[in-house]
Amino acid sequence: MNRYDVIVAGLGAMGSATAAQCAMRGARVLGLERWLPGHGHGSSHGDSRIIREMYFEHPMYVPLVQRAYALWEELEEQTGTELLTITGGLMAGPADSEIVTGTLRSAREHGLPHEMLDARGINKRFPAFQPLDHIVGVVDPRAGYLDPEVGNAAHQSLARAHGAELHFDEGVLSWAPDGDGVKVTTARGTYHADQLCLSVGAYLAPLVSSLKLPLTVERQVLAWFEPDAGHARWNAPDCPIWCYDNAAGHMTYGFPRLARGVKMAVMHEGERHADGEAVREAPDDADLALTRERCGEFLPAIRSAPVREMAVCRFTNTPDLHFVLDHHPECEQVLIASPCSGHGYKFASAIGEVSAELLLDGGTAFDISPFALSRLSS
Numbered sequence: 001m002n003r004y005d006v007i008v009a010g011l012g013a014m015g016s017a018t019a020a021q022c023a024m025r026g027a028r029v030l031g032l033e034r035w036l037p038g039h040g041h042g043s044s045h046g047d048s049r050i051i052r053e054m055y056f057e058h059p060m061y062v063p064l065v066q067r068a069y070a071l072w073e074e075l076e077e078q079t080g081t082e083l084l085t086i087t088g089g090l091m092a093g094p095a096d097s098e099i100v101t102g103t104l105r106s107a108r109e110h111g112l113p114h115e116m117l118d119a120r121g122i123n124k125r126f127p128a129f130q131p132l133d134h135i136v137g138v139v140d141p142r143a144g145y146l147d148p149e150v151g152n153a154a155h156q157s158l159a160r161a162h163g164a165e166l167h168f169d170e171g172v173l174s175w176a177p178d179g180d181g182v183k184v185t186t187a188r189g190t191y192h193a194d195q196l197c198l199s200v201g202a203y204l205a206p207l208v209s210s211l212k213l214p215l216t217v218e219r220q221v222l223a224w225f226e227p228d229a230g231h232a233r234w235n236a237p238d239c240p241i242w243c244y245d246n247a248a249g250h251m252t253y254g255f256p257r258l259a260r261g262v263k264m265a266v267m268h269e270g271e272r273h274a275d276g277e278a279v280r281e282a283p284d285d286a287d288l289a290l291t292r293e294r295c296g297e298f299l300p301a302i303r304s305a306p307v308r309e310m311a312v313c314r315f316t317n318t319p320d321l322h323f324v325l326d327h328h329p330e331c332e333q334v335l336i337a338s339p340c341s342g343h344g345y346k347f348a349s350a351i352g353e354v355s356a357e358l359l360l361d362g363g364t365a366f367d368i369s370p371f372a373l374s375r376l377s378s
């Protein structure tokens, strides 16, 4: 019989990390992934993801991201890959914007060294940015970026090195409780395990339909530009990773120049759907125009810079934009570890560890109560 300790459904960011952490603890692990490695139908493609320590969304994320930093560094050593690049980060906006006030709150609550810049100071330090006079910025010295495709592959190779079986191009069609365990069906067979981790990202809804979770899958467009004819001001450290909030409901973010160009995006203004299947994967002229308009407020060169590439990715949002990391309320042996509201990649290494603790030890030292499913039904 195909019997495992843990089956992990979905080998993107959270699932690959969970498979690696469970296998490292000696569990017999099966990972099932619907598409081939490196595919572009989920949330983990596009060659860079911001990591930052002074978490503007809420100070509760700071201990988790600190653990994530340590685990990314460990993963680099374990697999001999380069995953994490520190560029420093600029969190900018009007003084009363969410990004500025939230970054300062996390920095102060956790005693993190930081630096404030006014608009002139921003432009002097980072000449690519041309902020309006009322803009200020907080410098997060530990911020930088991760490579998501390489990070997922590194977790997968670590999982395999510790005996995990990973099946690609084999999506989970259904699951059901099976005594104290669980039975999982794919097009190729039926597998049994003590525990199941559902980390299928934007494709969760049909696998937990009885819960009627209020999740939305948001279409998110990335654009890579080549501004200023390749001028060095767009290279790190002169250009750090950045987040910009104009306090009128618009947020943008971006990276220094990497191999494909200078990548940036508009946050949370995409089309919303009930499930990942409905997302249009082709970017269009309206996407490009919106990116130029929003990002051009902080980086005017982007209004006319040649665009090299665009891509569409998926956010899986909860109503409060925090995560879901909890057991299925109708089936204790199923863990739901995925909807990360567009800011989860940086945490994947730590979420993998916490998920393994929940699956194999039945608990974790981290306070994950803010990520409970019960909050979504109240």
Ligand SMILES: Cc1cc2nc3c(=O)[nH]c(=O)nc-3n(C[C@H](O)[C@H](O)[C@H](O)COP(=O)(O)OP(=O)(O)OC[C@H]3O[C@@H](n4cnc5c(N)ncnc54)[C@H](O)[C@@H]3O)c2cc1C
Binding pocket: 009, 010, 011, 012, 013, 014, 015, 032, 033, 034, 035, 041, 042, 043, 044, 046, 048, 049, 050, 051, 170, 171, 172, 173, 199, 200, 201, 202, 203, 220, 221, 222, 265, 313, 314, 315, 337, 338, 339, 340, 341, 342, 343, 344, 345, 346, 347
């Ligand atoms: C454009 C964009 C930019 C982002 N920028 C940042 C950032 O800068 N910093 C940051 O921290 N986060 C960022 N995020 C968010 C982050 O990338 C996501 O939170 C994270 O990748 C989600 O990981 P996941 O494992 O939940 O989903 P995924 O990585 O998408 O993994 C889910 C996997 O499940 C598979 N799957 C689906 N259905 C099934 C099935 N039935 N059976 C088996 N497998 C299945 C999918 O194919 C997929 O591989 C960004 C996201 C996007 C889209």
